[in-house]
Amino acid sequence: MANPSLLILAGDGIGPEVMAEVKKIITWMGDKRGLPFDVTEDLVGGAAYDAHGTPLTDATLAKAQEVDAVLLGAVGGPKYDVLDFSVKPERGLLRLRKEMDLFSNLRPAQCFDALADFSSLKRDVVAGLDIMIVRELTSGVYFGEPRGIFKEGNERVGINTQRYTESEIARVARSAFELARRRNNKVCSMEKANVMESGILWRDVVTEVHQKDYQDVELSHMYADAGAMQLCRWPKQFDVIVTDNLFGDLLSDAAAMLTGSLGMLPSASLGAPMANGRPKAMYEPVHGSAPDIAGQGKANPIACILSFAMALRYSFDLGDEATRVESAVEKVLADGVRTADLLGPEGGSPISTSAMGDAILAALDASL
Numbered sequence: 001m002a003n004p005s006l007l008i009l010a011g012d013g014i015g016p017e018v019m020a021e022v023k024k025i026i027t028w029m030g031d032k033r034g035l036p037f038d039v040t041e042d043l044v045g046g047a048a049y050d051a052h053g054t055p056l057t058d059a060t061l062a063k064a065q066e067v068d069a070v071l072l073g074a075v076g077g078p079k080y081d082v083l084d085f086s087v088k089p090e091r092g093l094l095r096l097r098k099e100m101d102l103f104s105n106l107r108p109a110q111c112f113d114a115l116a117d118f119s120s121l122k123r124d125v126v127a128g129l130d131i132m133i134v135r136e137l138t139s140g141v142y143f144g145e146p147r148g149i150f151k152e153g154n155e156r157v158g159i160n161t162q163r164y165t166e167s168e169i170a171r172v173a174r175s176a177f178e179l180a181r182r183r184n185n186k187v188c189s190m191e192k193a194n195v196m197e198s199g200i201l202w203r204d205v206v207t208e209v210h211q212k213d214y215q216d217v218e219l220s221h222m223y224a225d226a227g228a229m230q231l232c233r234w235p236k237q238f239d240v241i242v243t244d245n246l247f248g249d250l251l252s253d254a255a256a257m258l259t260g261s262l263g264m265l266p267s268a269s270l271g272a273p274m275a276n277g278r279p280k281a282m283y284e285p286v287h288g289s290a291p292d293i294a295g296q297g298k299a300n301p302i303a304c305i306l307s308f309a310m311a312l313r314y315s316f317d318l319g320d321e322a323t324r325v326e327s328a329v330e331k332v333l334a335d336g337v338r339t340a341d342l343l344g345p346e347g348g349s350p351i352s353t354s355a356m357g358d359a360i361l362a363a364l365d366a367s368l
């Protein structure tokens with residue numbers, strides 16, 4: 001059988017720096033675990049715009065559709081703020097999500113014990129936290145029509161449309177219930193059914209799917225604003241949260257801070273199974289391109305490395321190897337190894353992006 005294939009789109013800002021550390025881990029898997037991957041690389045975001053005048057070429061998209069999994073770094077930067085909306089770096093990322101139909105975005109928020117004092121919340125609120133936000137990723141207000149800035153009388157009006165079909169809600173609900181069964185068997189669905197028709201439909205469909213096929217899973221519903229409040233008040237009440245595209249964007253950034261640093265959070269974006277049984281998939285850190293620290297070797301590569309661990313688990317059914325990578329990260333953190341974002345108010349001396357990657361490699365070696 002052919003080696004599993006990966007397309008690396010490192011993108012902009014710190015993307016290439018953190019991805020360089022992931023490449024070391026990919027090589028390690030081939031050398032030390034007999035799990036070689038076929039890796040190709042291409043451009044996305046501002047880097048693609050600079051080279052081709054578009055944040056995602058059709059050729060790159062075609063490659064993304066063919067491989068077993070895409071690994072993405074980050075897109076965007078102040079240099080591109082002046083560009084027309086249609087060619088902004090973010091459009092490349094959104095086009096990948098939409099065209100690959102990656103409707104289920106898994107954003108785990110796990111608090112590593114060594115970092116529990118780092119959160120802006122108290123230790124007992126976050127220690128041991130392990131929740132999963134399942135964000136709908138291909139519909140809702142991100143893609144709904146009509147959209148645009150129009151002239152109405154003598155002023156302009158900006159319009160976006162929140163639109164969800166029953167089948168779009170049902171498929172992401174199913175993926176949340178399936179995940180919950182492999183975790184603590186609880187799903188909390190979040191919307192704004194008190195003000196939005198799309199929220200009423202969301203609640204109805206999630207309830208129907210639950211009644212029909214997942215009665216063994218505990219289901220609750222919450223308005224998304226209350227959900228944000230509960231995430232900060234007592235996040236450990238949650239196991240899996242399922243929500244729409246925009247609420248998921250907001251709630252996952254909030255959840256990220258529970259864990260201490262945005263530099264820690266991975267994500268997986270999954271679609272329907274391909275002919276080989278593997279899901280269409282893209283893996284990316286939740287953090288952005290961090291232009292303020294780009295090119296300085298300061299970035300934390302852990303979110304990107306943990307995203308590769310998610311690829312091992314969800315695309316390649318290599319849960320044990322994923323756990324190996326996650327344990328290596330945990331060990332390094334427990335040993336007090338810190339990039340700059342992981343230093344508390346008391347300071348200390350941070351190590352570089354590549355030194356963090358090397359420390360994780362050493363922990364991997366030690367796991368053999």
Ligand code: IPM
Nearest residue numbers: 076090093094249252286288
């Ligand atoms: C995210 C990001 C993206 C989003 C941006 C970069 C388009 O914030 O993945 O959470 O809004 O989805």
Ligand code: MG
Nearest residue numbers: 249250252253
């Ligand atoms: Mg976001």
